[in-house]
Amino acid sequence: MNTKTLTRRLSHWPKIPLGLRLFLLYFILVILTTYFVSSTVMKQIKPTVRQVSEETLVDMAHLLAVMVEDDLQAGTLSQSRFAEQIKSYGLRQPDAEIWDITKKTINHRIYVTDSQGRVLVDSWQQDVGADFSRWNDVYLTLRGEYGARSTALSPKDPLSTVMHVAAPVKNGDEIIGVVTVAKANRSAQPFIDASKYRVLSWLLVMSVMVLLVGALIAWRINSALQKLDDYAKKIGQGEKAQKPSFRVFYEYERLSDALATMRQQLDGKDYVEHYVQTLTHELKSPLSAIKGASEILQMPLSDEKRQLFANNIEKESERVQTLIDKLLDLAQLEQQSELVENQPIDLVKLLQDVESSLFVRAQQKDITFTCSGDKSACIYGDVFLVQQALFNVFENALDFVNEQGVIRASLLNQDGQCRVSIYNSGPHIPEYALSRLTERFYSLPRQNGEKSTGLGLNFVEQIMALHNGKLEVSNVNGGVNITLSFKAGAHTP
Numbered sequence: 001m002n003t004k005t006l007t008r009r010l011s012h013w014p015k016i017p018l019g020l021r022l023f024l025l026y027f028i029l030v031i032l033t034t035y036f037v038s039s040t041v042m043k044q045i046k047p048t049v050r051q052v053s054e055e056t057l058v059d060m061a062h063l064l065a066v067m068v069e070d071d072l073q074a075g076t077l078s079q080s081r082f083a084e085q086i087k088s089y090g091l092r093q094p095d096a097e098i099w100d101i102t103k104k105t106i107n108h109r110i111y112v113t114d115s116q117g118r119v120l121v122d123s124w125q126q127d128v129g130a131d132f133s134r135w136n137d138v139y140l141t142l143r144g145e146y147g148a149r150s151t152a153l154s155p156k157d158p159l160s161t162v163m164h165v166a167a168p169v170k171n172g173d174e175i176i177g178v179v180t181v182a183k184a185n186r187s188a189q190p191f192i193d194a195s196k197y198r199v200l201s202w203l204l205v206m207s208v209m210v211l212l213v214g215a216l217i218a219w220r221i222n223s224a225l226q227k228l229d230d231y232a233k234k235i236g237q238g239e240k241a242q243k244p245s246f247r248v249f250y251e252y253e254r255l256s257d258a259l260a261t262m263r264q265q266l267d268g269k270d271y272v273e274h275y276v277q278t279l280t281h282e283l284k285s286p287l288s289a290i291k292g293a294s295e296i297l298q299m300p301l302s303d304e305k306r307q308l309f310a311n312n313i314e315k316e317s318e319r320v321q322t323l324i325d326k327l328l329d330l331a332q333l334e335q336q337s338e339l340v341e342n343q344p345i346d347l348v349k350l351l352q353d354v355e356s357s358l359f360v361r362a363q364q365k366d367i368t369f370t371c372s373g374d375k376s377a378c379i380y381g382d383v384f385l386v387q388q389a390l391f392n393v394f395e396n397a398l399d400f401v402n403e404q405g406v407i408r409a410s411l412l413n414q415d416g417q418c419r420v421s422i423y424n425s426g427p428h429i430p431e432y433a434l435s436r437l438t439e440r441f442y443s444l445p446r447q448n449g450e451k452s453t454g455l456g457l458n459f460v461e462q463i464m465a466l467h468n469g470k471l472e473v474s475n476v477n478g479g480v481n482i483t484l485s486f487k488a489g490a491h492t493p
Helices: 003-011 018-074 081-091 136-142 185-236 250-297 303-334 347-357 359-364 383-400 456-466
Strands: 096-098 101-103 108-114 119-122 148-152 161-171 174-184 343-346 368-373 378-381 406-414 417-425 470-476 479-487
Touching: 018 081, 018 108, 018 161, 018 174, 018 185, 081 108, 081 119, 101 185, 136 148, 136 161, 136 174, 161 185, 174 185, 185 250, 250 303, 343 347, 343 383, 347 359, 347 368, 347 383, 347 406, 347 417, 378 383, 378 479, 383 406, 383 417, 383 456, 383 479, 456 470, 456 479
Parallel strands: 368 406
Antiparallel strands: 096 101, 108 119, 108 174, 148 161, 161 174, 343 378, 406 417, 417 479, 470 479
């Protein structure tokens, strides 16, 4: 298989996000660790419990051996007080709650044999007089060794084993008998099972918690990469994007800073080239008009024509000045990647201020201005920029509204969005122009025949992008509607 074929096959494999790949590896490690720890602990619980039980039986056997020394030496053990107490002990029925496990019966068996291995006392009263000299607990102890044995009552039942631990009864250095304490291993099984259940439960809980933490970390890594990916794509497409910030992953923060620096450097070069070309193109027309008018003014003219061409020079000069001012404002705005100020804005008050500023122009066309909707509508952002956006929208509406028409502003606060809609009565926008209205230098002819700079709605669109908002222009019944959508009552990220 050649390299091209391998590459082609690998390209068809599903692309798994880095965060998910890290989590899958982390998941496998946690599961394997949990398995090996649980299996090791499970294997150790039973022998550990039995070792503890055996150690307890050893102490108990030696205590009883000391207690029976005098009676066994005197040969009166079978009729002694100790024999009666052992018999009563075997008949007791305790009622104890031990770690949620109920104990109802005595699980220990105690028997005492003489130096020949014959049973003298038995707490179960079933083997008195029997010969136990061949059982390891008695046989080994009588020989001075550690006597213990584990005997299964049923070969088919591994839990039927009974542990026997013996201690010698001495007269000086002579062994005159043996005390054996026996306990069924089945009695410890509930505690073993309970321990296993607790260990497995805690391992399961801890494994789930560790996996959740791992999933959270993997998600944060993946989301951080996604932020960087989106930021890089927006930079590549020339969109306005805020540099992502990271609280934990400082390496991503450095990469984000590097991308932002690279963007500024690239944007600066492209921006200068683009604006030089744009400004040169847009200034050709008014400068040509000024030059032509000035040349004509040097010729003999009547006062009326002289005044006409002088007015034309003034008009075209104002157009050049307006164009330069607009371009400077737009250039400053486009170089701004995030809001400098982010404070609460009372939209109702802002609309009233804009209306007051444009009152004279509205009166000249006998325009009726109304404002309705949610009076408590509030957004967060840059007050000056939002005001400038509203100025541009209202000036656009005044340019196209018909005489004695209506400009109506309405506020809607719903679904986390605050929408400012400005409606003006008048002619509809041609369908071919709707998608181009926010293009730089694209404009439609006004009723007065004047040509605008074509920068107003582009300026508004840039302001809305800074506020993570949206500009929408649509034809409605009897006129045109422009909607500015902001996030309601929340800081702009």
